[in-house]
């Protein structure tokens with residue numbers, strides 16, 4: 590609240606300033622446009638700050654997982670459904686390789702959903718960035734004793750060897766400002782740790798990236 594309240598006020602005032610500038614008399618067309626753009630950019634950047642504080646809060650709060658029984662396959666399919674709009678303009682094949690119809694586990698579905706949204710969003714970005722016509726994201730699950738393993742692979746840009754460790758650092762991003770904050774993977778790692786699991790990455794520059802997750806089934 591200490592950050593969000595002032596942000597809400599800045600956002601409101603920038604909107605109001607934009608309106609005042611649009612209606613103001615005695616401004617040259619050029620000055621008016623410049624001021625309107627400035628007011629709009631203040632608004633946009635404030636909204637970005639709000640989104641970042643929201644993500645960071647989830648990261649810092651450290652709330653304990655809320656464990657329930659659910660079918661992780663159904664959950665992954667639902668998550669892909671959310672991301673459908675990002676796939677509209679560029680056809681990317683999402684290939685599901687699930688061993689069984691349903692895979693019941695005891696875990697925190699909300700937290701896992703955040704992990705999948707982050708990893709699949711990154712994969713979509715990497716595939717689009719590469720500009721291939723045959724973009725593909727594979728999701729594979731399997732049981733491994735008391736754990737289950739989930740593999741998320743893409744044939745996107747890949748991550749250079751020397752960057753593979755850095756992606757787990759808070760605020761590490763290679764995306765242009767406005768497109769990435771470098772919170773996605775640290776949040777995934779934090780969540781998987783809380784759920785008693787592990788996450789690792791394998792990648793080859795120019796070929797693609799695979800994230801492996803292992804979490805206890807119960």
Ligand SMILES: Nc1ncnc2c1ncn2[C@@H]1O[C@H](COP(=O)(O)OP(=O)(O)OP(=O)(O)O)[C@@H](O)[C@H]1O
Pocket residue numbers: 707711712715743745746747748756761762763764768769770771772773774775798
């Ligand atoms: N599937 C991937 N393919 C290629 N590079 C990736 C992939 N996933 C992550 N990266 C690299 O790791 C960096 C960090 O990823 P992370 O999700 O933490 O942050 P971000 O995507 O840049 O921003 P945010 O997720 O906060 O919007 C990315 O900027 C990108 O360079």
Ligand SMILES: [Mg+2]
Pocket residue numbers: 707710711769772773774
């Ligand atoms: Mg990301």
